[in-house]
Amino acid sequence: MEKKWWHSAVVYQVYPRSFYDSSGDGNGDLVGIISKLDYLKKLGIDLIWLSPVYLSPMKDNGYDIADYQAIDPRFGSLEDMRELIAQAKQRDIGIMMDLVLNHSSDQHAWFKQSRQSRDNPYRDYYIWRDQPSELRSIFGGSAWQYDSQTEQYYCHLFADAQPDLNWENPQVAKEIHQMINWWTAQGVAGFRLDVIDLIGKQIDQGITENGPRLHPLLQQMHQACFKDKALVTVGETWGATPELAKLYSDPARQELSMVFQFEHAAIDWHPQHSKWQPQPFNLVALKQVLTKWQTTFNGDGWNALFWNNHDLPRIVSRWGNDQQYRQRSAKLFATLLHGMQGTPYIYQGEEIAMTNVRFDSLEDYDDIEIKNNYQEKVVEQQSLSHQQFMQGVYASARDNARTPMQWNNSSNAGFSQGQPWLKVNPNYPEINVAAALDDPQSVFYHYQKLIALRKSGEFSELLIYGTYQLLLPEHPQIFAYLRQYKQQRLLVVANVSEVDQRLSLDFKAKQVLLNNLQQPQGAVNRLDALQLAPYQAIIYVLE
Numbered sequence: 001m002e003k004k005w006w007h008s009a010v011v012y013q014v015y016p017r018s019f020y021d022s023s024g025d026g027n028g029d030l031v032g033i034i035s036k037l038d039y040l041k042k043l044g045i046d047l048i049w050l051s052p053v054y055l056s057p058m059k060d061n062g063y064d065i066a067d068y069q070a071i072d073p074r075f076g077s078l079e080d081m082r083e084l085i086a087q088a089k090q091r092d093i094g095i096m097m098d099l100v101l102n103h104s105s106d107q108h109a110w111f112k113q114s115r116q117s118r119d120n121p122y123r124d125y126y127i128w129r130d131q132p133s134e135l136r137s138i139f140g141g142s143a144w145q146y147d148s149q150t151e152q153y154y155c156h157l158f159a160d161a162q163p164d165l166n167w168e169n170p171q172v173a174k175e176i177h178q179m180i181n182w183w184t185a186q187g188v189a190g191f192r193l194d195v196i197d198l199i200g201k202q203i204d205q206g207i208t209e210n211g212p213r214l215h216p217l218l219q220q221m222h223q224a225c226f227k228d229k230a231l232v233t234v235g236e237t238w239g240a241t242p243e244l245a246k247l248y249s250d251p252a253r254q255e256l257s258m259v260f261q262f263e264h265a266a267i268d269w270h271p272q273h274s275k276w277q278p279q280p281f282n283l284v285a286l287k288q289v290l291t292k293w294q295t296t297f298n299g300d301g302w303n304a305l306f307w308n309n310h311d312l313p314r315i316v317s318r319w320g321n322d323q324q325y326r327q328r329s330a331k332l333f334a335t336l337l338h339g340m341q342g343t344p345y346i347y348q349g350e351e352i353a354m355t356n357v358r359f360d361s362l363e364d365y366d367d368i369e370i371k372n373n374y375q376e377k378v379v380e381q382q383s384l385s386h387q388q389f390m391q392g393v394y395a396s397a398r399d400n401a402r403t404p405m406q407w408n409n410s411s412n413a414g415f416s417q418g419q420p421w422l423k424v425n426p427n428y429p430e431i432n433v434a435a436a437l438d439d440p441q442s443v444f445y446h447y448q449k450l451i452a453l454r455k456s457g458e459f460s461e462l463l464i465y466g467t468y469q470l471l472l473p474e475h476p477q478i479f480a481y482l483r484q485y486k487q488q489r490l491l492v493v494a495n496v497s498e499v500d501q502r503l504s505l506d507f508k509a510k511q512v513l514l515n516n517l518q519q520p521q522g523a524v525n526r527l528d529a530l531q532l533a534p535y536q537a538i539i540y541v542l543e
Contacts, residue, residue, distance in 0.1 A: 001299035001465070006190070006232040006257060008464050009046040010338075010451050011096065011345045015310045016053050016075055017061060018404045019348055021416035028404070028415070030076035034087050039433065041091045043351060043444070044451035047232070048088060049096040049192050051310055053081065057107050059161040060368055061310075061402070063194060064105035068179045085187045094189025096232065101176055102198040103162040110175075111163050118150050124169045127155035127203055135206065140372035155203055157195075159368055167199045167217055177224040184225065190232035193256070197237040209239040215247055218255040227254065234304055234343075235259040242296035249301040258302040258343060264289045265312055268319075269396075273384060276373060276392035281319045283496050287470060287479055294340055294468040294481075303342025307333055308350050313400040317356035321498060321535065326353050326431075328535040331446040331516035332494050335537040336479055338450040339492040341468055346447065348405055352436040353443045356400040357425045362390070366422050367399045408434040441518065449514060459513065459541075462488045477501055478532075482542075489542040495532035504528045509540040 020032030030053060040048065052062035055070040062072070071078050085095050104111055113122035132144030132153045137160075144153040145160040155164045165172050180191065200214025201207055218235075226233060233256045235248055240261040248259045267285045270277035293303055307315035316322045320329030330353035338344050359365060362374065370393060377384045384392070393399075399422065406428040407414030413428035425431075436444040454463045466485035472478050477497035483490045490513065495501045505527040516537045527540070 002251060003465075004232075004257070005230065006047075006343055007302070008455060008460065009232070009343055010044065010454065011047040011049050011343060012040055012043070012045040013049040013051065013309055013345060013347045015051045015348055015402060017051075017421060018402050018415070020405060020407065021418065021420070024417040025074065026416050026418040026421045027074045029074065030071070030080040030084050034080075034084050037087055037091055037093065040093065042448070043346075044448055044455065045093065045346065047094045047096050047189060049345065050098060052098050052100060057105055057161065059105070059159055061366075063100050064103075064107075064159065064162045065100050066105040066107040067109070068099075068176075069182060082186060089187065094232075095187075096190040096192055096234075097183055097188050098192045098194060099180070100194040101165065102195045103156065103158060103164045106161045106163055114163075115147050115149055115154075118152070124166055125172055126163050127166050128152045129155070129203075133203070133206070135203065135208070137372075139369050140376040157198060157201075157208060159372075164201070165199070167201075167213065173217065173220060173224075177221060180221070180225040184229065184231065188231075190234075190257070193233065193235045195238070196235040196256075197239055210244060215253075215255065218248070219253065222254045222256075231257075233257045238262045242293060242301075245293075246297070246301045249297075252300070258304045260304050260306065260309075261293060263293070273377065273392070275396035276377060276384060276389055278392060278395045283476055283479060284474060286319075287473060290340070291468070291470040291473070291481075294342075294470075303340070304345060305337050305340055305342040306345040306347070307337055308347035308401060309345070310347070310401050311398050312347075313396050313398075314354055314356045315350070316353045317400070318395070319496075322353075322355040325498065325535045326355065327441075327443050328516055330443045332496065332535045332537040334443070334447055334450055335492065335514065335516060335539065336494055338447075338454065339463065339481070339483065339490070339539060341464070341466065341483075344451075344454070347401065349401075351444050351447045352406065352431060352433055354403075354406060354431060355425065355427060356394060357403050357423075358394050359423060362393075364423055365393065365397065365399050367397060367402070370397050370399065406432040408432050446514075446516060453514070459488060459490060461485055462490060466490070471505070472503070475503075478503060480505070491527070491540040491542055492537070493530070493532070493540070494537035495535060498534045500534065501532045503530050503532070505530060507540075508543040510543050511541045513539040513541050515539075 017028050019028040020036050021028050022032040053075040054065045055067040055072045056062045056064050071081050110122050110125045113120050114126045135143040137143045139158050143157055146153050156162050197209050200211030202211045235256045237259045240259050245259050248256045268278045269275050315333050316330040378389050403425045404415035404420045409429040412420055413424045436442040462485035466483040469482040471480040479496050480493040507527045
């Protein structure tokens with residue numbers, strides 16, 4: 001495998017609206033991010049994935065873009081953006097822009113023109129039909145919206161304020177390629193491509209994901225925008241299988257650097273009600289999925305590793321224990337992820353083990369996905385009761401990840417001097433950055449150690465390029481795997497439960513490389529009689 005700089009990189013996702021507010025208007029902003037770059041440098045990350053900061057009506061928190069080359073005033077100015085890129089670069093941190101290319105806002109100049117008349121030059125920038133099909137929106141309801149001005153329906157796979165772009169029109173691709181190259185000229189290090197697996201859709205055949213035009217379009221984009229540039233590109237691909245992921249990320253195909261796959265992220269979703277009625281956590285199922293992805297590539301693809309992002313609940317609340325074992329279980333999930341092969345992604349607040357939130361009222365939540373699905377499942381279909389739906393919200397809703405970053409124990413968690421756009425999690429007096437930095441045993445410093453192991457030192461190459469082998473595949477509480485590179489071997493073993501576990505492994509250990517408890521349990525080299533405390537995770541160097 002040809003080695004790339006981003007193989008060893010660690011990415012930190014910033015959700016700008018919730019990160020840090022420098023102006024006091026209740027919204028996080030670019031100047032706020034600049035002021036926290038030294039904190040991110042201390043953590044050790046290489047890239048900031050910046051969720052959208054473009055001009056937007058904010059119907060879907062910036063994923064409805066009204067102008068790809070303008071910064072929304074609530075986040076600052078284009079000069080602030082350039083300053084962020086420059087200040088980050090001074091600290092050896094790159095900026096990865098988040099591009100939404102499947103759809104735009106209905107306030108984008110292209111769509112405003114498109115809906116003027118059927119013969120407008122921009123009409124075919126979007127997907128118009130005389131009659132709606134049965135296609136459903138991912139946010140609930142029909143994927144078609146009637147427009148009375150031209151008496152046709154336009155397609156929107158998300159909110160009706162997010163009309164889908166028509167990638168069958170070569171002019172759309174040309175405009176988007178020009179925009180991407182403009183951002184590259186600003187000095188960004190790469191791009192995260194939102195729901196990119198939808199751009200090859202064939203609406204009239206009912207194909208939305210992974211359409212036949214998808215990969216030719218991505219190869220065309222690579223030639224026009226990414227070829228011979230040291231950019232990192234990651235595609236969000238909810239429907240990816242390992243076979244499809246190779247099509248995206250095989251270097252020989254010249255498409256993307258890697259993709260986000262979500263197979264593991266959906267293992268506890270209900271077959272009918274999806275995330276709104278989560279099922280019990282199944283560690284064996286999680287191990288099967290992650291192992292499949294760890295062993296699928298042989299130089300013909302690359303993994304993106306993540307537990308959290310702006311669309312997913314907090315991992316410590318979801319599959320860990322956010323009460324008695326909050327810090328310990330957060331460190332366990334960090335160890336399991338950063339011990340694997342791929343590029344790790346950390347979502348803001350993950351490094352201090354921020355938790356899900358339980359607001360008293362549905363009105364306290366902001367996310368359009370919550371509101372649309374409540375309307376469909378509770379009000380219209382009555383397939384879930386109010387209480388059932390709220391339990392799903394508490395467990396799985398996207399706003400769990402979007403509450404403001406908890407910086408300290410002052411008012412509004414130190415996020416803003418004003419009224420935050422979304423309520424702060426009430427547990428901020430105990431869970432915050434200042435407290436984490438003051439505690440040498442905090443989750444923050446555990447992440448810092450994991451990042452440092454990958455970046456430099458004796459086992460860096462092993463952690464990046466080593467093979468992966470799952471151990472004890474059917475064990476319901478233990479997640480253990482081997483990593484091997486040349487003559488080196490590491491064993492990662494974790495007790496994903498609230499009770500002590502005893503096990504026997506036929507290996508001899510030379511040393512403990514990392515332990516999420518201060519005192520190792522038992523002699524270092526006695527893996528044949530290993531005892532693990534609740535949520536204990538250890539990385540051993542093997543003989």
